[in-house]
Amino acid sequence: MNIISIILSILTYGIFIYSVVLLLFYVFIGIYSIGETRHYLHKNAFTDYRLLASSPHIPSISVIAPAYNEGATIIENVRSLLSLYYYNLEVIIVNDGSKDDSLDKLIEAYQLERIQRHISYKIPTKLIRGVYKSKNPVYRKLVVVDKENGGKADALNVGVNVSGNDYIVCIDVDCILEQDALLKLIKPFLEENQTRVIATGGVIRIANSCEIKGGRLVKVHLPKNYWARMQSLEYIRAFILGRMAWARMNGLLLISGAFGAFDKQIVIAAGGYNHNTVGEDMELVIRMRRYMEEHKLPYKVSFIPDPLCWTEAPENTKIFGRQRNRWARGTIESLRMHRVMFFNPSYHVLGMLSYPYWFFFEMMAPSIEFFGFIAFLIMAMLGVIAWSVFLSLLLFIITFGYVYSAFAALMEVISYNMYHRRSDMARLLLTALTEPFYFHPFVVWSSVKGQYDLLRKKTTWGEMTRQGFGTATPVAAASTSTK
């Protein structure tokens, strides 16, 4: 009885401290992000990006877009990539062994011909079958690479190998970019003198229910689908609050695979994308940071809050669940590969803050919540729950979660105000009310399943679920508060 009581009290205090620290982190992130966003908006209020679009002094960029069985939309997507404002640009489409007619379609639409190109496999990849360029000088920016199928990470590495430019911008071929996205994304690289900016991330927004014409966003609407709408809120929280705050601390650990820019030299030096993980976007940032830390080079990972990239979010539980399953696995894999940094002072903020935060509050949170819930069920059956305490804790946590969501919504309204209809905002806020009872448990469940799958060594990608961002910030551990 005594031992059980000690274990129980350790558990209780442990979970209590865990929750308190987590809540404090949220409060801190919320407040800390304000200054960063404000500063960014003030500084760039009268920046004329277009003036710089043709400057010969602006660095060269390669946009790398892996494509797998995208035949239906590839022509249009490529065209909109080619119309991005940036002179010194190369658009590399990597056909990752598509089984459909993507390549033939591209060859025909853009008058491509196979060119002789020596490929140096600076990062080892699957075999490249051919490199194509257009005979028509109008499409001089386009490079199409045909390769054997090897997954997203491998396709991106091929893009890096083929790229002849200073910076690479990795995107999902089906996402919708604003025309000046590249100009805005490249700016942070040019703004530091003493430290080297090795990567810049951008905000991802949800495109479901938005009006889209010819690969361009015409009008923004809040998604009609519940799951997509909930993700809109989740993304606002994660990007406007979370990433901005972490960027300000220079502790950013993840840049979404759907939209981010990287210093190519460092990408190659760090070894490129790792194809042994499903979280290759997160893993790359960690490895690049680790490379800089270990070589004692001053560096920064930057982030910009402009809504520049819009993507389709999964609308049904099957695909959405698979996505979260994959993110959970990706997080564990990435963190496991770099466990040497855990509370390791020689990695500074990265080792002492970012890594532990991710370890405890992104990676562990789903399991802790899950087991908390199981424990709650058992105790409820045994009748040992003090309901008044339990309910008060539950209420506390849930209302806290609402505060955080409402705060994020407010920040969004103040800064970019993409959902300016009153009804949209009302729907967003009302949807938020359901989060702790429906959306969040589902996310936790999917993540726990992902972690379980990982234990059973299941590392395949789900069919059709090729988007890969990282884990967005979940709401505070709702049901950890048993007793």
Place this chain on the structure above:
Amino acid sequence: MIQKVRFFHLISPMHLYNASLLFGMVIVLLVITIYCYLWVKKRRFFSKARISDKLDDCIGAILIEDATAPEVELLIAEIKALLINPLNKQFAIDLLINTKKNLLGQAAQNIVNLYERLDLKAESIRKFNSLIWHQRAGGIYELYMMNQRDMQSPIAQHTNSPNETVRVEAQVATLGFSGFNGLAFLNDLTYSMTEWQQIKLLEQLHLTSVGELRDLPQWIQSSNQDVVLFALKLADSYQQLGVHKEVASCMAKESEKIRYQAIQTLGRIAGEGTRELFRMRYDAETRNNKMAMLKQIAVIGDVEDLPFLERVATQEKYEDLKIQAVRAIATCCPEREEILWDLKSSGTVAESIVQQIEFEFGK
């Protein structure tokens, strides 16, 4: 059960309920704020639409017709009545700036006149005199975009301001007002210039007619490393053949970035000894800079560089450098086909590399 009691010495349900209540109130407050903001933003949107309607008409009339026509007078009076708060004024200023940005000659002058007639200059000056950095920077931007020359010297005083945004706006403004002569601020610049600022300044200069760069040698030897870098870019953009010696001396600098820019600039202003300098320095350089040198040699080189290029093509360990060396060989040598064939058959350079270069030149 026992530890539960112990634990909740610290925290009782009552506390939590109270906290939840507090959170609840915060939520209500946040939601109210959200809706207030939405309401304010909507109102702003409509007042902007009103201003932009009238201003568009006014601009149209001014650009096409006589600026003193009675209907223009009437429109100006109407717009003035709308410009009741700083936000509306700001919106009008932005609109005028965006129009003027694309125009030259009389049309541009007409926009400036409109800006003055709407009393918007006072608003820009108010911002310029503000102590808040972004207000001040914005004021400077507006004043030089609207070509308010009387503000030139007060603005010029901020070219060495400790605030980065104010500083760069003041520098750009100075170049906007006095063209190349405005570059004099480089003489006593103590703060840094980021790449972005340098690009901004170069773009601003690009808009003005080319002038003299008398102090260029001095800037290249400045103690401010960013000034050196910027001066090298100036020498590059405006092909300043006279500073070859000073630029060449930058090849001994510690900063890789400066050496890189020096290589670029030397390529543009190449003269006697440039290629020899490259060949001499090549082995000691970083990979990036080696690449830059090879690219420049491909432009300025001739047969004299062949032994060096062949050595790089065969012995360099990085493939991208090898490819560039072969490319340079192909441009420097008049008997391109033969020399490429020789390289291929000797087996010292990978066949696919030579094939790539052959393909590039075959077109």
Place this chain on the structure above:
Amino acid sequence: MSKVLLIEDDTLIQKTVHLKLKKEGFEVICCPDGKEAIEHLVSPFPDIVLTDLMLPYISGLEIVGAVKAIKEKDIPVIVFSSMGHEHVVEEAFQLGADDYITKPFSLSELTIRIKKQLKSK
């Protein structure tokens, strides 16, 4: 009356140029993006095309290419863009542009150049 196809996404410039050209007696068709512009490149063809380079959907350079690919009629293309650097201008000419005007530009100069192009054809 000559028909001008004006392709410009900035509504302010579009309106300004439109007004000026109308006053000079041209018939003007305005397009805010490259996609719509392509739809106008059918018979009856415009007499001259005036295009920006940075456009949504389809870049101005592609428009230049598309106009020059029309076999039925030789339509002059004037590019007007804020991208004033040599390399961009050269590229536009290589693709077949007949004239290049850098922003900021003067409205009267623009009209003169349009008239000159129309006369030489």
